[in-house]
Amino acid sequence: MRKGILERYQEFLPLTEKTPLITLFEGETPLIRAEKLSEELELDLYLKWEGANPTGSFKDRGMVVAIAKAKEEGSRAVMCASTGNTSASAAAYAAKMGLKCYVIVPHQHIALGKMSQAVMYGAEVLAIQGNFDQALAIVREITEEYPITLVNSVNPYRIEGQKTAAFEVCEQLGEAPDILAIPVGNAGNISAYWKGFVEFRQAGKSGKLPQMWGFEAEGAAAIVRGEPILQPETIATAIRIGNPASWRTAVQAAQESGGAIDSVTDEEILEAYRKLARLEGVFCEPASAASVAGAIKMRAQGKWPSGLKVVCVLTGNGLKDPTTALESVEVKPKVIPCEKKAVLDVIKAEEGLCHETV
């Protein structure tokens, strides 16, 4: 039934007859109509649910290409810097292909779930006392000098794989949307989606192009501010990046498409994060909610007219960061004795439905 992206989109990818067509069944992720948010925002709003990928984030699309090519080229080890999602993905595909994997992450700024993934998949995890941008600088140097393949998104195969999400959006809607809203961290994904939309139209598979709107976290909004940020800070650890590697192509995507790069605050991110779970039943990671926070902000500011067809990319699964989830809700689980009466007391004390019915 399902195929991996190497098989499904072979004609659009830089594969040869020697490329191993590996897969963990990345891609074919759901496009979910956000019924309640559509109504609230007066938009035709869809969620591209990338948390359904094998390691729970969009990174798997690019990583399967990067790891297959590394294997094809005879590499025996790969390395990346990561805020967590890239390392999980690299570790999983490296395990599948029998490659050694080194990941460098910022100490104490990686979500618990992501750390558990990298170690379980058997990667060598090095937590540096520094941030993502410093980690990336180090792995760039090392992979230039030693026979280890760099699998960050500066590896061009990563962007090639990631662009397939744009193909799927077009296939799922029957056409490109009016607007594609997406979180911006290292800025590779917005560049990849734009490449995907452009190539799909060139191939005659879609008739139009969307506006590309990228949203950085305010405390890490280098592109919006126009200069690198030495100490980026945001609760959205996946986009806690102060010097995006794909800065230029991201700006180009926004400009060419008639969109923009903007920013959202941590409060706006957390509000969108909770709404997605409570209204739509979709639990994404905080960084993912930046796309929906952006849509809410643009509507409030009147920058997007009502009625537009908007796809918000939800880049990763909320299970990757259970700590932030539990800290972000006001209502905590109640610990009660093991008896029927204690349960009934809570229900009866509640307002609304159960007050009436019980």
Place this chain on the structure above:
Amino acid sequence: MRKGILERYQEFLPLTEKTPLITLFEGETPLIRAEKLSEELELDLYLKWEGANPTGSFKDRGMVVAIAKAKEEGSRAVMCASTGNTSASAAAYAAKMGLKCYVIVPHQHIALGKMSQAVMYGAEVLAIQGNFDQALAIVREITEEYPITLVNSVNPYRIEGQKTAAFEVCEQLGEAPDILAIPVGNAGNISAYWKGFVEFRQAGKSGKLPQMWGFEAEGAAAIVRGEPILQPETIATAIRIGNPASWRTAVQAAQESGGAIDSVTDEEILEAYRKLARLEGVFCEPASAASVAGAIKMRAQGKWPSGLKVVCVLTGNGLKDPTTALESVEVKPKVIPCEKKAVLDVIKAEEGLCHETV
């Protein structure tokens, strides 16, 4: 591209024209060939990867049916007892449908990720000072007396939805496998798979039936021991159940199919859990690994001949329980200074590949 299970398997489900065809895109989960474990165990081994479901476990298949029927029947609130996966799923679908959701979980015996899901999806979470079996007894009583729909697997719609996984296995392999191996906790899922295989064959969509092999955790192996266990204990919290609600149908499934219910130790579970991640790139939750631990045990004991086509069900995503993951690995992340030399020192100190190449 993708459909939910209500649409895909309508003819096999108890739907009416009034049932809302809701979906969070449950089902259509990958069947992954376990290349390395197949070789190691001399089996043709596949993994039914239920962690790819919307809330990260197989529970979504049954819950979408239970919640759609609750809505159809005019219910405004649902309730369940849960070791964590059922509560996550109930909370998500209740949120999607605008129903109030109460979940009763055993205090301090629910994995971190699962707790974060239930609270984020907006359920009222009550942690009782007791275990799952006690929680189930309480919710059974309350839902009999008050107008709240019980959505545990004693709700027959749950089993109806869960049986669709068996349909998919037949479709993905082109036929039922020789053996279906599955973790057993409350014993609803093995019953559901068996029902699915039987119905699919009756409908002429598959030609044979598999042997059903269920594996309990040794510290909670009520069926194997032949009596309820008052204080079940296992690291696999999802199957920490001492008095399975679907005991009878599970035994029947095993007997009718020529299979059996057996048990595996926590050590065997953790070993399979690590192997799945490190060899196959699949990170499941501990309870899920009971199916693979069972396969390893049966092969070691010579109970299964080599060459059989075996499907092991991996019931849930490893991200639901990051704590157990981090505690179960020997190699911890290394914290190092933010400099190239520190990274190189680690790589150079390693044996094998990088010692040679660096």
